[in-house]
Amino acid sequence: MSDATLNSVTQDPDDFAVQIADQIKTFIVAVTEVSKxxxxxxxxxxLLLQISQLLLAGGRLGAYEDIVPDERYEPDxxxxxxxxxxxxxxxALLEPIDVYSEVFDPYEPRKAxxxxxxxxxxxxxxxxxxxxxxxxxxxxTTEALWWWQFSYFSNWGSTASAALRALQSxxxxxxxxxxxxxxxxxxxDSETIDDDLAEExxxxxxxxxxxxxxxxxxx
Numbered sequence: 388m389s390d391a392t393l394n395s396v397t398q399d400p401d402d403f404a405v406q407i408a409d410q411i412k413t414f415i416v417a418v419t420e421v422s423k424x425x426x427x428x429x430x431x432x433x434l435l436l437q438i439s440q441l442l443l444a445g446g447r448l449g450a451y452e453d454i455v456p457d458e459r460y461e462p463d464x465x466x467x468x469x470x471x472x473x474x475x476x477x478x479a480l481l482e483p484i485d486v487y488s489e490v491f492d493p494y495e496p497r498k499a500x501x502x503x504x505x506x507x508x509x510x511x512x513x514x515x516x517x518x519x520x521x522x523x524x525x526x527x528t529t530e531a532l533w534w535w536q537f538s539y540f541s542n543w544g545s546t547a548s549a550a551l552r553a554l555q556s557x558x559x560x561x562x563x564x565x566x567x568x569x570x571x572x573x574x575x576d577s578e579t580i581d582d583d584l585a586e587e588x589x590x591x592x593x594x595x596x597x598x599x600x601x602x603x604x605x606x
Contacts, residue, residue, distance in 0.1 A: 397424040403447075403451070403532075404523070404528045404531065406444075406447075407444050407447065407448065407532065407535060408520065408523050408531070409443065410440060410443070410444040411441070411444060411516045411519070411520060411535070412417050412520065413437075413440070414437050414438075414440065414441045414444075414512075414516065415513055415516055417433065417437045417511075417512060417516065418434070418437060418473070418509055418512075419435075420472065421434060421554075422473050422477050422480065422509075423476065424480065425480075426480075427480055427481055427483065427484065430480055430481065431476075431484075431554060431557065431558065432553040434505075434509075434517040434550075434554055435551070435554045435555065435558065438512075438547050438550055438551045438554065439551060440474075441512070441547055442544070442548065442551060443469055443545050444535075445539045445543070445544045445547065447517070447546065448535055448536045448539050449536070449539060449540065450534070451536065453536075454529065454532045454533045454536050455529075455533065456529055456530045457527070457529050457530065458530070461530065461534075465515060467514075467517065467518065467521065468517065469514070470509075470510035470511075470513045470514050470517075471510070473509065473510050473513060474506050474507060474509070474510035475506075477505065477506035477509050477510070478504065478506040480506075481505055481545045484505070484557055485504050485505050486502055486503070486504055487502070487503055487504075487505065487553040488500035488502055488503070489500065489502075489503045489549045489552070489553070490503055492544075497587040503549060503553075505550050505553055505554070508547070508549060508550040509550065511542070511543065511546050511548055512543050512546055512550075513523050515542055515546075516535070516543065517536045518534060519532075519535040519538070519583070522534060530550050
């Protein structure tokens with residue numbers, strides 16, 4: 388199915404739903420497995436790839452016509468699994484590079500960057516996506532698509548974009564031999580961000596991540 392036909396009311400929505408659901412399932416399974424690796428250099432390339440692919444699904448949902456659920460009120464899904472274990476594993480795995488700074492809304496002027504964590508982002512993504520997947524697996528396809536589209540605009544789209552930007556920036560700094568500023572005191576509990584941003588991120592990336600990843604700075 389061509390992306391050029393996404394807004395066509397004549398396309399079979401079931402085919403679109405299957406493709407979106409498959410991409411979301413793949414992302415959840417892959418990220419869960421990545422959280423179990425032992426070194427960040429094993430995780431970073433896979434996360435970069437998986438979030439990029441997830442955002443393709445998000446872009447297709449964003450370009451698609453507005454999806455209206457069959458029922459006025461969302462059916463009760465019951466208790467849903469939390470992602471705290473996933474969050475904690477990634478926080479430990481990515482500790483040297485977990486915290487980054489992000490501009491929440493690029494169209495809102497004069498807003499300072501805010502601290503964020505890749506581990507929080509990944510847990511939030513999985514939580515949002517699982518919610519829609521629960522509907523999909525109960526054969527409530529329209530409800531699932533509505534939820535994925537709505538939450539793409541309201542939460543997981545911007546969360547995935549921010550995490551991808553952080554990971555892309557991390558690898559770009561390594562390859563271009565551009566060490567980051569010291570991350571002195573940057574944390575998600577901080578109300579402000581100092582110019583001197585916790586530990587020598589450039590050195591950590593170069594020594595702990597760049598080498599094992601096989602990334603070589605540009606001379």
